[in-house]
Amino acid sequence: MSAPEKFTGILTPVITPFKDDLSPDPSRLLKQCKWMLSHNVGLAVFGTNSEANSLSTDEKINLMDFLVDGGIDPKRMMPGTGCCALSDSIKLTKHAVELGTGGTLMLPPFYYKGVSDDGLYANFSEIIQQVGSSDLRVYLYHIPPVSNVPLSLDLIGRLVKKYPDTIVGIKDSSGDWNNTKRMLDTGWDDFRIFVGAETFLLENMRNGGAGCISATANVNPAAIRNLFINWQSDQADKLQEELDIVRSVFQTYPMIPALKAATALYSQDPSWSIVRPPLTPLNNKQITGLSQALKLIDFTMPGINKIQKR
Secondary structure: OOOEEEEOEEOOOOOOOOOOOEEEEEEHHHHHHHHHHHHEEEEOOOHHOOOOOOHHHHHHHHHHHHHHHHOOOOOEOEEEEOOHHHHHHHHHHHHHHHHHHHHHHHHHOOOOOOHHHHHHHHHHHHHHHHHHOOOOOEEEEEEEHHHHOOOOHHHHHHHHHHHOOOOOEEEEEEOOOOHHHHHHHHHHHHOOEEEEHHHHHHHHOOOOOOOOEOOOOOOOOHHHHHHHHHHOOOOOOHHHHHHHHHHHHHHOOHHHHHHHHOOOOHOOOHHOOOOOOOOOOOOOOHHHHHHHHHHHHOOOOHHHHHHOOO
């Protein structure tokens, strides 16, 4: 097996469909992943908007296996494998590598707060050592608004220096462009920096970034990919403005239920609205408001209805 190439472009934390009994629905997830790939968007399955931390380690492993068995190229996958328990992170990461995924997106252990850089370094180092594969590619996941466990530039630099062929990138979901810019200015060799929302995509590309890993790529993949391709064109600023309009609609509502509600509406499959507790679906008033707002901006999800009905 050859070592995977580093990711660039657009990926999405693919929303996870659930059945009425709240168990994962692998068949619908497979269809959703195929729709993403039809728009040339990579698959950051088990990210935040995948409800990853509402899924068990075994559920994630079973879903990864189902996707690969269903024909998904594992090199297009960047599954989230960072857990609170070190043993879970090792188990998930090792399985992802064995499947041949293009990389893993790795949260820090996020339950204990105020932990030191030394403790976080030990966590990532132990995972790398115990997985023990030259094929492992880790993309760190910095999302302090949710995890409350930030990854400092000193920590990232220390990991990159020790594991230059393994720690190859990061998703910065801080929501702070200045933080992303500091990462971009560090000069780490071919370190792939992804922003956590397409809001910052154009600036990221103009400053040497690798792309974005965005929640709303679940529903607006083609347009986000279009900006990535055309970021140097005369239309780039306009394309960014159009993306921001769509994003602003979804940010009016709780993001995960809103993404699922839109998918349910445009695929004509009400089951997509199901979320796992403690999340709750949008209520009827919210669904109506979201639907009307999307109609006002002529929003579409081309092909979603067709692929979900196969």
